[in-house]
Amino acid sequence: MKKRCVGIFFFLLCSSLAFAQKYEANWASLNKRGIPAWFNDAKFGIFIHWGVYAVPSYAVVGPGGYSEWYWYNLRGTKEGSHDKVQAFHDKNFGVGVPYEKLESQFTASLFDPQQWANVFRRSGAKYVVLTSKHHEGYCLWDNKQANESWGHSWNAVTGTPKRDLLGDLTTAVRKEGLRMGFYYSLYEWFNPLWLKDKPRYVKEVMTPQFKDLVTRYKPSVIFSDGEWEMSDTAWNSPSLLAWLYNESPVKDEVAVDDRWGSNTRGKNNGATYLTSEYGSGMQPGVIWEESQGIGQSYGYNRMETADDYKKSSDLILMLVDIVSRGGNLLLDIGPTADGRIPVIMQQKLLDIGKWLELNGEGVYDTKPWKESRQWSAGKRPEVKDEAFMSGYSISNLVKKSKDHANVELFFTAKPGALYCFLPAYQPLLTIRNYTPAKGAVVSILGSSKAIKWQQKGKDCVVDLSMLHPGDVPDGMLVVKVKG
Numbered sequence: 001m002k003k004r005c006v007g008i009f010f011f012l013l014c015s016s017l018a019f020a021q022k023y024e025a026n027w028a029s030l031n032k033r034g035i036p037a038w039f040n041d042a043k044f045g046i047f048i049h050w051g052v053y054a055v056p057s058y059a060v061v062g063p064g065g066y067s068e069w070y071w072y073n074l075r076g077t078k079e080g081s082h083d084k085v086q087a088f089h090d091k092n093f094g095v096g097v098p099y100e101k102l103e104s105q106f107t108a109s110l111f112d113p114q115q116w117a118n119v120f121r122r123s124g125a126k127y128v129v130l131t132s133k134h135h136e137g138y139c140l141w142d143n144k145q146a147n148e149s150w151g152h153s154w155n156a157v158t159g160t161p162k163r164d165l166l167g168d169l170t171t172a173v174r175k176e177g178l179r180m181g182f183y184y185s186l187y188e189w190f191n192p193l194w195l196k197d198k199p200r201y202v203k204e205v206m207t208p209q210f211k212d213l214v215t216r217y218k219p220s221v222i223f224s225d226g227e228w229e230m231s232d233t234a235w236n237s238p239s240l241l242a243w244l245y246n247e248s249p250v251k252d253e254v255a256v257d258d259r260w261g262s263n264t265r266g267k268n269n270g271a272t273y274l275t276s277e278y279g280s281g282m283q284p285g286v287i288w289e290e291s292q293g294i295g296q297s298y299g300y301n302r303m304e305t306a307d308d309y310k311k312s313s314d315l316i317l318m319l320v321d322i323v324s325r326g327g328n329l330l331l332d333i334g335p336t337a338d339g340r341i342p343v344i345m346q347q348k349l350l351d352i353g354k355w356l357e358l359n360g361e362g363v364y365d366t367k368p369w370k371e372s373r374q375w376s377a378g379k380r381p382e383v384k385d386e387a388f389m390s391g392y393s394i395s396n397l398v399k400k401s402k403d404h405a406n407v408e409l410f411f412t413a414k415p416g417a418l419y420c421f422l423p424a425y426q427p428l429l430t431i432r433n434y435t436p437a438k439g440a441v442v443s444i445l446g447s448s449k450a451i452k453w454q455q456k457g458k459d460c461v462v463d464l465s466m467l468h469p470g471d472v473p474d475g476m477l478v479v480k481v482k483g
Contacts, residue, residue, distance in 0.1 A: 030238070030271040033245055038179070039221070039255035039273065040287050041365045042126035043323050044356070046349070047183070047223075047291055047332035049298040050165075051134050054337040055102040057300045058088050061308060063278070063389055067334070068299035071099045071136050072189055100152075103138070108161040111339025113172035119341065120178060123349035124356030126364070127179040129223050129330060132166055132213055137188035140166040141217070145209040149193045149201070170217050181221025181255075184210060187229050198229075202236055210240065211248075218250050223275075223330075224259045232261025241271065257289070266387060276327075280392035282385050284326040284368035291330040292318070294345050300334030309344060312351035314395045316476060319352070320421045321394040323363050324372040324410040358446030359478045362419030366412035374432060378405035398423035419445075420462075420479040429462040429479060436460055440483035446473040453481075 049068050059067040060081055074089055076082040093102065120128055133139045139146040141164055142157035156165045166182070173180045186206055188194050194201040214222070222244070232238060237260035245251050258265050258272040268274060274288040282288040294315070295304040310318070319329045331352075333345045356363060381404045383392065398407045409431070410421040420431060435455060436442075442451040442462055449471045453462045462479060 030241055030245060031269045033271050035255050035271075035273055035287050036253055038253075039127075040326070040328065042179070043328055043363050043366075044123075044125045044319060044352075045127040045129055045181075045221070045289075045328060045330045046120050046123065046125045047293075047298070047330045048128065048130045048335065049134065049183075049293075049300075049332060050131055050140065050335045051136055051299070052099070052103050052106045052138050053134070053136065053299045054335060055105045056089065056092070057302045057334075057336070058085065059297050059299075059301045059303065060084055061296060061301070061303050063296065063391075065296055065301065065303075066299065067297045067301040068131075068134055068136075070299075074099055075190070099136075100154075103154075104160050106156075106160055106337050108156070108163060108165055108337075108339040111161075111163070111165065111168075111335075113169040114175075116169060116335075116341060117172035117176040117178070119346050119349055120173065121176040122353045124353040124360060125178065125331075125349075127181055127221060128169075128173045129181040129183055129221050130166060130169060132182040132184050133188075133209075134183070135185045135187065135189050135226050137185075137191050139209075140164075141213065143209055143212060145205045145212070149191055149205045151192065167217065179220035180217075181219045181223065182213060182217070183223040183225060184213065185226035186224060186235055186260075187226040198234070202234070207236060207240060211243070214244065214248050214250060214254075220250065220253050220255065222254060222256045224257055227259040227264065228262050230262060232264050235261050237261050237264070245271075273328075274387070276387040278389050279387040280383055280385060280390040281322055281325060281327050282387075284372060286326070288326070289328040289330050290318075290322050291332060293332040293334065294348055295334075298332045298334060300336055300342065306344065309348070312348050313475065315348060315352055316355050317394055317398065317423060319363070320410050320476065321373075323366065324368060324412055324421070326368045326372075355475045358473050359476070361445055362412055362421065362478045362480065366414055366419065369411040369413040369418060371411055373407045373411065374409040375405040376400070376408050380405045416482060418481040420481070422477045422479065425464070425477065427463075427465040429464055430456075431460040431462070431481075433458050434460045436481050437483040440481055443480050443482070444472050445478040445480055447471060451479070 053068045053070045056070050057067055058070060059065040070085060073081040073085040137146060137154060139155035143155050146154045147158060153159045156163060170180045191201065193205060244254060256272050257275050258267060259275060266274060268286045274282060274286055276288060276290040278292055279290060281290045294310055295301060295308045297304065322329045333341055335341050400406050407423060412419045442453045444451060451462060453460060
């Protein structure tokens with residue numbers, strides 16, 4: 001009996017060591033995995049910030065005025081915003097009313113996942129990323145770790161909506177032929193266990209909760225966030241990613257961002273794509289994604305006006321600029337507490353989709369050309385690669401200015417084809433230092449009008465002077481050189 005027990009113990013010990021070595025080896029090989037090709041080919045995704053913060057839907061308008069940070073600001077933990085948020089809260093919800101009580105007004109009573117998904121498809125987006133859980137800790141699916149760690153109901157199924165919001169939208173999005181992904185916050189501002197014992201929180205809440213989300217809903221994208229409080233090892237991220245890439249049901253398909261510890265963001269390690277947030281993005285050579293709201297906030301902010309929302313033409317310009325440099329655009333919408341996408345947001349998504357319907361050939365599945373953009377004569381403004389709140393505006397860079405050069409063209413490429421995006425009409429389009437193949441055919445996407453070109457020295461000159469209203473579609477023109 002004693003020998004049998006020793007044998008069993010030895011077997012379990014060896015199994016445990018083998019398991020540990022396996023995951024250690026997998027972590028060492030994470031950087032070799034790469035990112036599934038579908039992700040960078042997709043180019044355009046929809047971000048959705050939806051949670052209890054949709055009830056107050058309030059933030060001071062301006063850079064960084066994120067309404068999803070309402071609770072954090074209410075607690076006075078973010079300098080400069082507390083007083084206004086507190087005054088708003090006291091007036092609209094009552095003095096001393098805790099944030100958690102607002103959950104009773106997060107009804108999602110008008111939520112129609114099929115209608116949402118239909119708008120997303122018609123926008124031309126290829127994937128969707130929903131906040132499964134933001135820093136407030138509230139889950140949009142039925143998760144026991146949320147309820148147990150908070151000591152009360154803190155998810156949409158056992159809470160007020162009485163509905164699997166995440167699951168219903170996932171089903172609808174996939175039915176429209178799009179890929180579904182989830183944003184997931186590693187930490188929770190005021191979770192009692194997080195505040196008391198961070199290692200236990202990682203082990204007993206974050207890790208099993210993350211695995212529950214992945215195993216049950218099988219996302220194509222994981223947008224991790226809230227990583228800045230601890231290092232990747234403290235979060236146990238290496239083992240978690242090893243599980244995701246080697247054992248999970250989405251190990252071959254899932255694309256994952258770079259936010260897994262205070263030491264991981266912005267690191268081009270091959271296992272994750274880089275994230276840029278209201279930034280200038282990155283240059284070709286890495287896989288990256290820029291995220292922005294249609295307005296200045298990710299969650300719905302009732303304080304924003306029509307002037308705070310980007311024009312549809314500027315959203316298309318932003319998409320083209322990002323794609324020309326090899327990136328993806330993750331454009332955010334913020335639904336209301338009762339489950340509606342504001343009509344102004346829907347309209348802008350549909351405007352993008354209308355343009356992509358004609359010009360998507362030059363966007364999807366493309367690669368950066370030898371030049372991402374062409375400048376006019378003059379001194380070029382300095383543009384730094386800054387991934388957070390850079391103040392970068394491509395809309396300003398395409399405007400003619402006496403002070404600096406402006407962007408005249410953007411480029412993307414496919415085998416045998418060059419696509420030239422014109423921010424403004426040019427009667428004679430000059431593509432500098434470019435010689436098409438002999439017999440190349442030039443056309444305008446969405447138009448059957450014959451286009452002439454000729455070689456002038458080192459430059460290719462395309463004649464657009466014969467175009468008349470009605471010859472070409474509305475919006476930014478895309479000239480295709482085939483051959």
